Amino acid sequence: MADIKGNPVYLDSFRGNPVIIRFFVTDCKYCKADTSVFNEYFNKHKEDGLQILYITTTADHKLVSNFSDDLQIPFPVIIDQDAIVSKLYNIKIVPQTIILSPDHKIVSAILGGVGKAELEELVGIYFNKQQ
Known part of the structure; x- marks a missing residue:
């Protein structure tokens, strides 16, 4: 996979x-x-x-890029063109959030x-253990 800026993204590289x-579409209010909540949490714990x-499965790169820029998203935004990742996690409705533990087991689906x-x-809980 690659993000909208062309940078490769490999889930395995985040192991540990x-x-x-977060599964989303650009026209979802x-x-x-709540993107600001994710931005703030990321900045706090990156x-x-x-x-x-x-x-997102939104195929329009410009729409997705504008969404990312307008909301100042500091982490990778990915277009799942063939819905491969969405199907893998059985995403039918958005927004939906999947939380993976450090060993990449699903902890929660919201x-x-x-x-x-x-x-x-x-x-x-994963950060409190480190302190």
């Missing part, structure tokens, strides 16, 4: 770190509304190894919006 995978991937407290509860 928790990963948040809920997807836009030095701890947190990885976040935003994945349908709908996500708040700070929810991220802290599900992902924060």
Whole structure:
């Protein structure tokens, strides 16, 4: 896979770190509304190894790029053109968020919006152990 900037993205390269995978579409108001929560959480924990991937089946590169730029997304945004990743995680409705443990087991699948407290509860445990 590659992100919208052409950088290769390999999930295996994140092994040992928790990963948040967010499935979205560009015209989803809920997807836009809580992106700031993901941005803030990423900026808080990126030095701890947190990885976040935003994945969409929206095929229009310009729409996706504008979405990413407008919301100042600091992590990889990926167009899943053939819905390969979406099918792998059985994504039928967006927004949906998949939380992977550092050994990449699914910890949680959240349908709908996500708040700070929810991220802290599900992902924060991996950072609290390091302190």
